[in-house]
Structure formats: structure tokens, C-alpha cells
Amino acid sequence: MADQAASSRMRLPWLPRYDEPRLLAAQMTLIDQSFSSAMLGCSMAAFILATGLTLTGNRPGALPWACAMALACAIAYFGRLRLPGRLSEAGAGRYARGMTAMLTLIGALWGLVAWLYLDVRQPAVVICVLSLIAGMSAAALAVFSACLPVAIGFFLPAIVPVWIAFLATGDIEYLPMFLGTPLYLCVLLVFARNYARVARHAIALQFENVELISQLREQTARAEAAQHAAEDASRAKSVFLASASHDLRQPLHAMGLFLVSLGRTGLDERQRQLVAHIEASSGAAREMLNSLLDFSKLEAGVITPRARAFRLQPLLYKLENEFAPQADARGLVYRTRDTTAMLYGDPTLVELVLRNLIANAIRYSRQGGVLVACRMRRLHAVVEVWDTGIGIPAAQHRDIFREFHQLGNPERDQRKGLGLGLAIVDGLARTMRTRVTLGSRPGRGSVFRFNMPLAWGTPEEAPRPPAPHGLDGLRVLVIDDDAAIRTAMSELLAAWQCECRTAESEEEALALLSSFTPALILADYRLRGHRTGQEALDAIRQRLGRHVPAIIITGDTAADRLRSAHASGTALLHKPVVPQELQAAIDTLLRDPAAQGEGNPDRQAAAVAR
Structure with a gap:
């Protein structure tokens, strides 16, 4: 009876569970490829935090905590090597359960440091602890989300203690952090679930491809059907890359904007070094995603040479x-x-x-x-x-x-x-x-x-862009359904002396027009109610009765989406957007509103090089 009850609980739809052995083996193979880098990065981050905590105050337990973290990471790394056939169908289940247990322990150690040292009377310590926990959670999202229970095993024990620590303060000033921490956890879980779903679908399609190829060799009469299946698999690969890229670009975009705002605050040298490390990690992830974007642009055929x-x-x-x-x-x-x-x-x-x-x-x-x-x-x-x-x-x-x-x-x-x-x-x-x-x-x-x-005659020199315009007093409307991105974008524009208003939907943006007339619109592509930023932009221009310069910001890299944006002639930036790119795009629009990003043939060739 107890076994039947446990089995019934495992079948509850809201509980994450491991997939069937064949699919689970492929998921664990994906995770295993980056596991060594993840454990090394986790250990280094722990020692960086422990060193900072030790040097900035009397916290003798920080270094032992870091040693415990390094020991846990080492056990996880070397322990997995002792599992026979860990990536086979027979051994994948035991490997997944063991990794979940070790990541729960590692996540609990990160939660422990938040519980012990998240002293709200020392903002610098709070910033350091939160930055590293947020960074490790973002890294875990990228590495472990192929198998949802493994990712959840890290997220819950790492972030819940942070929430409890803010709750324990009883200080109303920390209400935003108390509310924002579970929201951040929910966002991580949603992204992890979506990534796991896309990965599961892509792996299933890969298995189907193998079976189709085997049938093709055995039965030549099915050649045409097998060719169609291979084309479907290729499209599914592109969809997987685009979907995974979009889901990873969203938190990286928000994190990049927040790092810029954080860098403008009064940090000491040690804190600036930590922020620089986070920016370097974010930049590495951005370079990989941009490589995927370059490849998607080539597949979409939206690059036209300007000879x-x-x-x-x-x-x-x-x-x-x-x-x-x-x-x-x-x-x-x-x-x-x-x-x-x-x-x-x-x-x-x-x-x-x-x-x-x-x-x-x-x-x-x-x-x-x-x-x-x-x-x-x-x-x-x-x-x-x-x-x-x-x-x-x-x-x-x-x-x-x-x-x-x-x-x-x-x-x-x-x-x-x-x-x-x-x-x-x-x-x-x-x-x-x-x-x-x-x-x-x-x-x-x-x-x-x-x-x-070879060319003959006099070379054609590329025109030099004029000096950038100032943005002081520029009235900007930001439309994005992500609250974190609206906040980060508003703070960045305020630092540029812009007058900014934000809206989470097309309806809210239209309502703002009665009291605010924008000179520039920054809109996310995906909005609520299955609306797009381009549709919201068209509605605003129709309401105002004039053309308003605008930039669409998106994390989508699907070939169809790139071709659609290319044909619309709207300026397009891809997440994660660094402030220099955003400022350059705004400056181009202010100088010449007709120069609309990738839809302008004069800028197509430069789009891939960024």
C-alpha cells in the first residue's frame, strides 16, 4: 500500500518527475557536458565571496563554508565518474537522483550563506551575497534545466533562505525584496520548465530522426517520407535554438541593465571587482547567444552585402x-x-x-x-x-x-x-x-x-558618423511585460537624463498618451494578449497621427521572425542589449528617423558584425 501511495504521488501532474530512461539519458548527457565547468565556477564563486566576507568583517566561518562548498562540488564532480554507465539508459536514473541530491546540498550551502550573512544593516554585503546567488542561479538555469527536477533541486534551497532572511527583518523598507525574491524564483522555475520542455521535444525529435534513418536504409521505398521527416527535424532544431536563445536572453538582458545601474552606485573597489566578474560572465553568455543570432541571420537570408x-x-x-x-x-x-x-x-x-x-x-x-x-x-x-x-x-x-x-x-x-x-x-x-x-x-x-x-580606381571611403546627440530631456516610452526589464530600462534612461514612462501592455501605453507624448518608443516584441511590439507601435502612431521613431527589442532569433522584422523596416535590437548598442541605435534614429535598423539596406551588412 505504501508503494502504491508513493507511486500515486509521483504521478501528480504538478510534481516534477524524471522522464523515461531513454529521454533521461539524453538529458543527463547534455548536463554532463558542462558539469565540470559548473562545479569549478561554483567553487571559485564561493571562495571569492568568502574572501570578501572575511576581509570586510569578522566572519571567521566564511572560509570554512567555502571549503565545504568546494568539497561538495568535488564530491559531485568525481563521484559521478564512479557511477558505471551513468549516461546509459540503465544508469541515467541513478545519476539523475544523485545529481539532484548533490545540487540540493550545494544549493542549501548557498542558502546557508544568505541566512548567515545577509545582514540588511550592511548593504555592501547584501549586494555581494545577492549578486553571487543570482549569478549562480542564472548559470544553473543554463546548465541544469535540461532535466527539470535537477534544476529545481538547486533553485529551491538556494533562494528560499534569501526570502526568509528578508522576511525575518520585519523592516517595511525591504518589502520590495521580500516580494521580489519569490517572484525571481518563480521566473527561474518558469524558464527552467520551458527550457526542459523544448529540450525534451528536441531530443524526442532526434530519436525520431535516428529511427527514420534506420527505416530509410532498410526500406528504400520510404525515401520521400524520410526526407520530409529530416526537414521537419531541421526546422525543429531551428525552433529549439530560437526558443532556448529567447528564454536565456530575457534574464541576461535584465541582468545586464541592472549591472549598469549597480555600477553607477557608490561601490568600493572590492565590490566593483565582483561586479566586473559578473559582467564578464554575462558577456561570455552574450557572445555565445550572439553567435546563435549570427547563424540565424544567415539561415534567414536577411544579410545583403554592400559592396x-x-x-x-x-x-x-x-x-x-x-x-x-x-x-x-x-x-x-x-x-x-x-x-x-x-x-x-x-x-x-x-x-x-x-x-x-x-x-x-x-x-x-x-x-x-x-x-x-x-x-x-x-x-x-x-x-x-x-x-x-x-x-x-x-x-x-x-x-x-x-x-x-x-x-x-x-x-x-x-x-x-x-x-x-x-x-x-x-x-x-x-x-x-x-x-x-x-x-x-x-x-x-x-x-x-x-x-x-580586385578593385580599380579610388576606394570608396565609408562615411564617418557625426558626433552623437545628447539625450537630455528626451521623452521615451518603454513597453515591456517584464517588470524587471521595465525597472532596469527606466533607471538606465534616467541616468541618461531622459524623461521616461513605462507600460506593460499596448492598452496601458495608449492610456499614457493622454498625459505623455513620446519622442521615442522602445518596445519588446512579445507583449501580453498575444500582441506584438510592432502592433502596439502601429496603434500608437495611429492614435498620435504621426510617425514616432521606435526600436523593437526582442530575444527571438527564429528565421521567420528575422525575415518579418527585416521586411517591416523597423529598427531591431536583440537581447541582451548592452547600453552602448542601445545608445547608438537611439542616436541613429534621432539623427535620421528613416534609418530603421535591419530593414534599411545600408545597415544590413553591418547588422551581423555588431
Whole structure:
């Protein structure tokens, strides 16, 4: 009877449960790929916090707490290696339960430090503790959400003690934090559930693909049906990437805006170092998401080259100034062979191709160096990037241009990128009507080449943008259904001396027009009631009877969405938006309201390079 009761409880729809063994094994494989980085980051964050707590006050228990955290992370990391067949269908259940237990312990240790040291009389300590707990929760969302019970095992014990600590103060001034903490927990749980749902669907489709391919080999008569299924799987992959990217961009966008506001407060040097570490982690995540965006733009076909005559040497100097210090830090020699070549093409896209090739050359070279050169032929020039890296076997020469394919990274180390760089290079080359070729020998290095037509006559210099306008007194209307983003955006615009109003829906924005006439509108793409920012923008312009400059901000990277925005001619920014990008976009609209982002052909080529 007890077993039946327990089984009945496990079937309750509102309780998270582990999926069937085959699906669970794939989920745990996804988590296992990033588990080592997660445990290392958790340990480092604990020692950073403990050091700060020890140096800023009499807290002798902080370092023992950090040691306990490091020990728990080490047990979790090495303990999983002792589980036989942990990624098999037979062992995935035990691996998932063990990881849930260890993450519950690690989350409880983070909750313990909040319970012990979240002293509201010391705002600096509160900021440090909350920043690191929020950062670790965001990281856990990205790493562990493929299996929902595993992610919940960390979130609940890490965040609930923070809420209890604010409740225990009994101070009405901390009511926003008391209300905001469970809201943040709910947001994490919602995003984790959505990510797990998308991951589950994508994994199920992957299994279906394997079965379809097997049937295709056995029954050639079903070739046409199998081809349609493969196309559906490819679309599902794009939907998965777009959905996962959107759900991860939303909290990163809010966190980035809040970090800017936090950086403007009176922090001491130690606190600024902690904020800098958080900004660095946020920036790394933003770079990965932007790689996905670049790839989505290529798939959507919204990049159109803007060809002109330009000299290659200034571009090579610019890249040398950027990458030579990186190469020197790795003990490599970076060389550029001077050239007088004048090419005809899009210099922005040529720069992005070279940037990806050079970054790859430095990443995969342990000794020797990198050489960037240009050889002129009769009617064209051959641009080359040489390295003395690990080399590429001949059998892999075609595969390395596929998305998410990496050499020498079986553990999927996130520091080595997502495996999209060469796929983006190949797509950009095809967009410019050329192709990248490869010559390589394992252990001897590689050379990547692509041809560009030579130009004759005088190079066309790109126009220099005028000095940025001031934003003092600019009346801005922000429309976003996320309260955290509305707050962060309002604080950022206030720091720029703008007069800002916020609305969470189209109806609320229209109601504000009776007392507030905006000179600029910033709108999220997805709004309440299945409305979009573009629809809200059209309604506002119709109500005012005039054109109002506007920027749509979105986390969607689906190909259909990119093509729709491209066709609408509206300025478009992708989350997470850094303040410099937002200010530059606003300045462009103030200077020329007709210049509407990616819909303007003069700016399409630059859109992918950001």
C-alpha cells in the first residue's frame, strides 16, 4: 500500500518527475557536458565571496563554508565518474537522483550563506551575497534545466533562505525584496520548465530522426517520407535554438541593465571587482547567444552585402591591433604581411570572416604563430590565414564547416565556443559569392583561403558618423511585460537624463498618451494578449497621427521572425542589449528617423558584425 501511495504521488501532474530512461539519458548527457565547468565556477564563486566576507568583517566561518562548498562540488564532480554507465539508459536514473541530491546540498550551502550573512544593516554585503546567488542561479538555469527536477533541486534551497532572511527583518523598507525574491524564483522555475520542455521535444525529435534513418536504409521505398521527416527535424532544431536563445536572453538582458545601474552606485573597489566578474560572465553568455543570432541571420537570408572598393591593409592593421595581444598572451607570434591590394566587396563581412578565422587560429595553436597575408593574382586577391595549430585530418575538412562541429573538444568546453565560427564563415563567404578553402595536415597547422575580386580606381571611403546627440530631456516610452526589464530600462534612461514612462501592455501605453507624448518608443516584441511590439507601435502612431521613431527589442532569433522584422523596416535590437548598442541605435534614429535598423539596406551588412 505504501508503494502504491508513493507511486500515486509521483504521478501528480504538478510534481516534477524524471522522464523515461531513454529521454533521461539524453538529458543527463547534455548536463554532463558542462558539469565540470559548473562545479569549478561554483567553487571559485564561493571562495571569492568568502574572501570578501572575511576581509570586510569578522566572519571567521566564511572560509570554512567555502571549503565545504568546494568539497561538495568535488564530491559531485568525481563521484559521478564512479557511477558505471551513468549516461546509459540503465544508469541515467541513478545519476539523475544523485545529481539532484548533490545540487540540493550545494544549493542549501548557498542558502546557508544568505541566512548567515545577509545582514540588511550592511548593504555592501547584501549586494555581494545577492549578486553571487543570482549569478549562480542564472548559470544553473543554463546548465541544469535540461532535466527539470535537477534544476529545481538547486533553485529551491538556494533562494528560499534569501526570502526568509528578508522576511525575518520585519523592516517595511525591504518589502520590495521580500516580494521580489519569490517572484525571481518563480521566473527561474518558469524558464527552467520551458527550457526542459523544448529540450525534451528536441531530443524526442532526434530519436525520431535516428529511427527514420534506420527505416530509410532498410526500406528504400520510404525515401520521400524520410526526407520530409529530416526537414521537419531541421526546422525543429531551428525552433529549439530560437526558443532556448529567447528564454536565456530575457534574464541576461535584465541582468545586464541592472549591472549598469549597480555600477553607477557608490561601490568600493572590492565590490566593483565582483561586479566586473559578473559582467564578464554575462558577456561570455552574450557572445555565445550572439553567435546563435549570427547563424540565424544567415539561415534567414536577411544579410545583403554592400559592396564597395576598399583597401585591405587598414583592416589588417585593425585586426592585428586587436588579436596580437591575445596571441602574445598565449606565447604565439602574430604577423601580418603588408599588402597594397584594393578589394571590391563588403568590408564589414570581410572583417567578420577574418575575425572568426584568426580567433580559431589562435584558439587551436599551442606554439608557433599566426600569419595573415594577401596574394594578388591577375583579377582577384587570395586572402589567407595561416596557423601552426593542431591541424585537421582530411576526413574532417568538410565537417568543420558544419554548425556545432568542433575538433579537440569532446567535453564541450564552453571556453572554446559553440562550434559556429566556421559555419558562419562559410555562410558569409557564400553570401559574398566566394568560398573558403582549407589546406591542413595534422600536427603541422592549417591555412584558410578565400578569393575577393580586385578593385580599380579610388576606394570608396565609408562615411564617418557625426558626433552623437545628447539625450537630455528626451521623452521615451518603454513597453515591456517584464517588470524587471521595465525597472532596469527606466533607471538606465534616467541616468541618461531622459524623461521616461513605462507600460506593460499596448492598452496601458495608449492610456499614457493622454498625459505623455513620446519622442521615442522602445518596445519588446512579445507583449501580453498575444500582441506584438510592432502592433502596439502601429496603434500608437495611429492614435498620435504621426510617425514616432521606435526600436523593437526582442530575444527571438527564429528565421521567420528575422525575415518579418527585416521586411517591416523597423529598427531591431536583440537581447541582451548592452547600453552602448542601445545608445547608438537611439542616436541613429534621432539623427535620421528613416534609418530603421535591419530593414534599411545600408545597415544590413553591418547588422551581423555588431
